[in-house]
Amino acid sequence: MKLEKKDILAALETISIAGEGKNMVESEAVQNVITFGDEVVVDLVMSTPAMHIKKRAEADIIKVIHEKVYDKAQVKVNIKVETPEKPGPIKGKAIPGISNVIAIASGKGGVGKSTVTANLAVTLSKMGFKVGLLDADIYGPSMPIMFDVEVERPLSVNVDGKSKMKPVENYGVKLLSIGFFTKPNQAVVWRGPMAAKALNQMIFDAAWGELDFLLVDLPPGTGDIHLSIMQSLPLTGAVIVSTPQKMALSDARRGVDMFQQESISVPVLGIIENMAYFTPEELPENKYYIFGREGARNLSEDLGVPFLGELPLVQSIREAGDIGRPAAMQTGTLLETAFEKITQNVVQETVNRNESLPPTEAIKITTMAGCSAVKKK
16 A cells, blocks of 8 residues: 555644644654655654653554554554754755756666766866766775776865865866775775765865766665765755666666655656667677667656657777776767767756756755664665
8 A cells, every 4th residue: 555645744743742732643753654655754853752652653643544544544643752942854955056056866776877987077178067976885986986086085175174085187077986995805884874974075075176067886786875965965956867677777777766765755867777778899780679668758758758869889988987087978970979968968957957946955854763764665
């Protein structure tokens, strides 16, 4: 059964925290409600640390949801204690000087998301924009290889009396990645909070300077890294990368759904179809749809989000990534043209989004609640 947030809130309006006259919703004790199928996560803020009152509030929430909404709902209550004079939940903060933050995501690994991100970045730079790229794929960073800066390390610079990391720069793109701080063969074996802390350092302790675009290369899936980014930064929008086959499209659909959750509400700028068709070097006019045809285009139509374009499966894309020179830099090629068209569409959708929608706010859920909900989905 799919639960609705409005039904949960209506049920919570019938109960109150012990000692308070207003109901939980009216008193703003309920900070957020997330629903995933038959699962519910309620974020609650209380002014008292008394254990018996916290336990009673948790029990009352579970009971009222079971009685008034769905008796088999899986309910999780996260309680945060705040004294009245303290501020509310920490909101994400924009980085001064950065105009647009675009997340590049994919529900499934292996669809070429990082390759697409690298080429979008260099194409934006070629178009005259000031561009930064945050490699947020903590457990599989690939940008140092793709930009031929594996041996580089960010330097420390002084900005307004504070020590900041200076991003590594190549091809006109400022770059930070956890790959700069680990050995090439070293596995990053971190729990979510440690990974989130590393990301926050790369976001806020870096001297990004003035940027028109900061692209964030997210890891595959819908997990705690994604939520950490969305809690830390108000994203301008998100781009989904998929291949045409059914399995990838199913995961891409989940990726779109993640950003469109009511509690997240990050505008999806569109979907890019990678590996849309295979073109042999010796037969440049031929197209072989080995993974299916126009699957991502059809998905974008089904979901009502823009289709940003398609990219062929050609050997030179892989070769370019391996040698650290993104394929979009190869002038006069089919790939350069394809990436230019897609990048122009991303820019246009960003302009459309900024003209028609208010700035995105960082999500206000706790990391624990978000991770629990997403992992259980």
